[in-house]
Amino acid sequence: MSSNKGSKLRFNFGFLLEAITGTSRTMELDYPSILLEDDVTLTPLKGSFQAIRNSKGIYITGGLHSNVGAECARCLDPVHLAITIQLDELFYYPPQSTPPGEFSVGEDGFLDLAPLVRQLSLLEIPMQPFCRSDCKGICAECGQNLNEATCDCEIDTIDPRLASLRSLLDN
Numbered sequence: 123m124s125s126n127k128g129s130k131l132r133f134n135f136g137f138l139l140e141a142i143t144g145t146s147r148t149m150e151l152d153y154p155s156i157l158l159e160d161d162v163t164l165t166p167l168k169g170s171f172q173a174i175r176n177s178k179g180i181y182i183t184g185g186l187h188s189n190v191g192a193e194c195a196r197c198l199d200p201v202h203l204a205i206t207i208q209l210d211e212l213f214y215y216p217p218q219s220t221p222p223g224e225f226s227v228g229e230d231g232f233l234d235l236a237p238l239v240r241q242l243s244l245l246e247i248p249m250q251p252f253c254r255s256d257c258k259g260i261c262a263e264c265g266q267n268l269n270e271a272t273c274d275c276e277i278d279t280i281d282p283r284l285a286s287l288r289s290l291l292d293n
C-alpha cells in the first residue's frame with residue numbers, strides 16, 4: 123500500500139524500527155475533525171493506541187472513538203453515529219516483506235494509519251442507519267416527514283396477494 127504524505131495520521135516510527143523487539147510507544151489521538159483519504163470525515167477522532175516493535179514490523183493495537191455522518195434509511199435526515207474503531211493490525215517492515223493486501227511501514231519509517239482507520243470506520247456504519255429506533259419515515263405519497271407531522275394521504279396498504287384476489291372479484 124502506498125504511503126500518503128498528505129495524511130494527518132502518519133507517524134514517524136523510525137526510532138521504533140531501530141529499537142529491540144518488544145519496545146512500545148503509546149500514542150494519544152485527539153482531533154476535533156479529520157478527513158481520511160478525501161471521503162470519510164471523522165468528527166472527532168479520539169483515543170489511543172500502542173505501537174509495538176516485533177520481528178515482522180510494528181503491531182498497532184488500541185481503540186479510537188468517533189462519529190460519522192450518515193442518512194437515516196427511513197426519513198433521510200442526517201444522523202450522527204457514534205462508532206468505536208478497534209485497531210489490531212500488523213504493519214510489515216521492511217515494506218518488501220509485506221504479503222499482498224497487508225499494510226506496511228514506509229521505507230522512511232513513517233506509518234500511515236489513515237487507510238486502516240478509514241476501512242474500519244466504514245465497516246462500523248450500519249447498512250440501514252436510523253435517526254431513532256421508532257423513526258416513522260416519510261410518506262410515500264406526499265413526502266411529508268412523518269416524525270414532524272402527519273399527512274392526510276390514504277396509503278393503500280392492501281397486501282398485493284389480496285389485491286390480485288380483489289381484481290378477480292371485481293371482474
Ligand SMILES: [Zn+2]
Nearest residue numbers: 194197253257
Ligand atoms: Zn429517520
Ligand SMILES: [Zn+2]
Nearest residue numbers: 261264273275
Ligand atoms: Zn402523505
